[in-house]
Amino acid sequence: MSTWPLVDAKDDGIRPVGKPDECFYCNQKIGAPHGRDCVVVTKLVEMRVIAELPDGTVHRGLWQFREPFAWDAEMSEFHKNDSSWCAGNLLNQRDAGSVIWEGSAPWDALAALGEDRCLCDVLRFEFVRVVDPTPRRKLKNAETVQKSELASQSWTDAETWIRQNVIKLPAK
Numbered sequence: 001m002s003t004w005p006l007v008d009a010k011d012d013g014i015r016p017v018g019k020p021d022e023c024f025y026c027n028q029k030i031g032a033p034h035g036r037d038c039v040v041v042t043k044l045v046e047m048r049v050i051a052e053l054p055d056g057t058v059h060r061g062l063w064q065f066r067e068p069f070a071w072d073a074e075m076s077e078f079h080k081n082d083s084s085w086c087a088g089n090l091l092n093q094r095d096a097g098s099v100i101w102e103g104s105a106p107w108d109a110l111a112a113l114g115e116d117r118c119l120c121d122v123l124r125f126e127f128v129r130v131v132d133p134t135p136r137r138k139l140k141n142a143e144t145v146q147k148s149e150l151a152s153q154s155w156t157d158a159e160t161w162i163r164q165n166v167i168k169l170p171a172k
């Protein structure tokens with residue numbers, strides 16, 4: 001794949017805890033392509049968000065965000081619904097505008113609920129589609145950060161989760 005990203009000197013995959021000249025996640029050196037399953041390489045996906053509020057109302061929305069390129073639909077749904085990732089993280093997407101709700105947005109109700117409880121039993125996520133399959137990785141201090149990338153909180157959460165868990169990527 002000619003568009004597959006190389007490890008850049010400013011690559012977000014180069015971490016202080018790792019070696020200064022290689023990706024912390026796939027151990028490829030600067031100038032070499034990131035590994036095929038490297039979690040630094042992401043694609044843009046869309047998931048349906050289903051919010052079932054205690055008052056019985058159900059809200060549906062579509063959320064676009066970047067996630068590891070190697071994840072398939074099953075892995076995406078597992079990460080959001082059944083891993084230690086907390087659904088309350090979705091509240092971080094409010095200002096980013098990355099979720100489009102059908103009808104009125106339930107953000108106020110979700111934020112109020114989230115004050116004293118976790119939202120994992122309120123929110124459910126279903127994989128919808130890959131919006132843009134172009135593999136990308138972030139560079140540190142990139143001067144031109146697109147708006148969609150400002151909504152990368154979910155990715156940071158995913159990365160934290162990956163670091164805390166031994167991740168088993170789906171077999172190819």
Ligand SMILES: [Zn+2]
Nearest residue numbers: 023026034038
């Ligand atoms: Zn890598």
Ligand SMILES: [Zn+2]
Nearest residue numbers: 086087118120
């Ligand atoms: Zn939770």
